[in-house]
Amino acid sequence: MSKLWKEFSKGLWKDLPPFKVVLGLCPVLAVTKTADNGFGMGLAVIFVLTMSNVLVSIFRKIIPPKVRIACFIVIAASLVVSVELLMQAFAYPLYQQLGIFVPLIVVNCIILGRAEAFASKNPILLSAVDGLGMGIGFTISLTLLGGIRELFGYGTLFGTRIMPEHYKPFSFMVEAPGAFVCLGLMLSAMNIFTSWQARRKGQAVLDNPGHECRSCGICSR
Amino acid sequence: MKEYFLLFISAIFVNNIVLAQYLGNCPFIGTSKKISVAIGMGSAVVFVATMSASITWAVQEYLLDPMGLQYLQTLTFILVIASLVQFVEMFLKKAVPPLYKSLGIFLPLITTNCAVMGIAIICQREEFSFIKTVAFSFACGMGFMLALIVLSAIRERIEVSRTPKSMKGTPIALIMAGLMSLAFFAFKGMI
Numbered sequence: 165m166s167k168l169w170k171e172f173s174k175g176l177w178k179d180l181p182p183f184k185v186v187l188g189l190c191p192v193l194a195v196t197k198t199a200d201n202g203f204g205m206g207l208a209v210i211f212v213l214t215m216s217n218v219l220v221s222i223f224r225k226i227i228p229p230k231v232r233i234a235c236f237i238v239i240a241a242s243l244v245v246s247v248e249l250l251m252q253a254f255a256y257p258l259y260q261q262l263g264i265f266v267p268l269i270v271v272n273c274i275i276l277g278r279a280e281a282f283a284s285k286n287p288i289l290l291s292a293v294d295g296l297g298m299g300i301g302f303t304i305s306l307t308l309l310g311g312i313r314e315l316f317g318y319g320t321l322f323g324t325r326i327m328p329e330h331y332k333p334f335s336f337m338v339e340a341p342g343a344f345v346c347l348g349l350m351l352s353a354m355n356i357f358t359s360w361q362a363r364r365k366g367q368a369v370l371d372n373p374g375h376e377c378r379s380c381g382i383c384s385r
Numbered sequence: 386m387k388e389y390f391l392l393f394i395s396a397i398f399v400n401n402i403v404l405a406q407y408l409g410n411c412p413f414i415g416t417s418k419k420i421s422v423a424i425g426m427g428s429a430v431v432f433v434a435t436m437s438a439s440i441t442w443a444v445q446e447y448l449l450d451p452m453g454l455q456y457l458q459t460l461t462f463i464l465v466i467a468s469l470v471q472f473v474e475m476f477l478k479k480a481v482p483p484l485y486k487s488l489g490i491f492l493p494l495i496t497t498n499c500a501v502m503g504i505a506i507i508c509q510r511e512e513f514s515f516i517k518t519v520a521f522s523f524a525c526g527m528g529f530m531l532a533l534i535v536l537s538a539i540r541e542r543i544e545v546s547r548t549p550k551s552m553k554g555t556p557i558a559l560i561m562a563g564l565m566s567l568a569f570f571a572f573k574g575m576i
Binding site: 186187188189190193194233234237238241242244245248249264267268270271272273276339340341342343344345347348349351352353355356359 | 404405406407408409410411414456457458459460462463464467468496497498499502503506507510549550551552555556557558559560562563564566567570
């Protein structure tokens with residue numbers, strides 16, 4: 165039980181994507197104009213990530229190591245196709261909002277990275293929990309980023325007005341430059357917090373996590 | 386002719402694939418530490434994006450559309466791109482070893498580069514003709530390369546200057562990308 169909790173909670177704080185593990189930036193920047201969109205994207209990623217981890221883990225003994233990446237991609241792609249069809253059926257407005265980024269979940273490094281680094285080596289239950297934790301962490305980050313951008317860019321949060329009437333929307337935040345700057349500031353705030361925490365505990369202060377795909381072995385074939 | 390010129394300008398500057406459409410951000414941040422690496426990655430993307438967009442165009446036109454299998458688009462495209470990348474890697478290794486030496490390490494990275502798949506999907510959504518697809522995907526690749534090289538040049542300077550400790554590395558690169566994207570906004574008035 166404690167092992168399950170450890171794998172689950174890892175995605176919520178220790179390896180929180182995209183702040184601790186800087187992966188999968190495109191959806192993070194693109195769909196976080198509003199908190200709603202970020203949350204919807206996060207839900208889609210939770211589904212694909214958990215299911216792909218489970219499937220990869222089921223087939224981990226059958227998949228030949230040489231063509232494993234191709235197999236992971238096929239598994240992820242078929243799940244993404246089902247998400248696309250489900251979204252078209254039940255959440256069409258969201259599907260239109262997310263646009264091209266729904267099919268692009270398949271090339272999200274987080275999914276292939278978890279398949280390669282975790283699910284292909286661990287039993288089914290652990291992999292499912294790992295995928296769920298990472299997915300929930302990703303959703304929280306996306307919703308947070310979306311919330312901040314929406315709050316300053318439109319003055320609303322989840323569509324309800326928060327800022328006072330005379331607040332002039334800071335539309336920089338919902339355009340492309342705002343996405344980059346906002347994520348950069350949040351990453352640096354995370355770094356400040358991590359080093360403060362380490363210093364309080366008396367541990368060595370580590371360097372900032374770089375953008376290295378450390379949990380993804382695809383490129384180092 | 387004018388139409389193609391506008392397509393080029395709009396794909397490279399106005400709707401830059403990285404700075405305005407948020408595609409391919411992982412390699413944009415990941416491989417922009419050095420100019421030489423950025424040039425290699427950029428040219429690999431130009432090459433693969435053009436080829437994959439033209440092949441996926443043909444697949445969509447002659448395979449998926451006649452059979453009514455449009456819902457398999459995502460699955461087919463990623464498979465085509467993955468096998469194309471593998472094939473290009475093998476071909477370059479055998480036929481053009483010097484080119485393989487400079488581009489080889491970037492090719493596996495490209496499979497999971499959403500810019501390549503994104504360009505192929507945009508071409509389908511906009512319903513471009515074949516010639517237009519080739520021109521558009523080439524221009525988008527050039528836009529990616531331009532943004533990557535400019536950012537890597539900025540980052541080489543930033544590396545030696547004083548930045549706040551918490552900003553070192555990825556955060557400052559993202560903020561620089563934001564400022565670049567703001568600068569590219571100025572091109573919006575051109576067309």
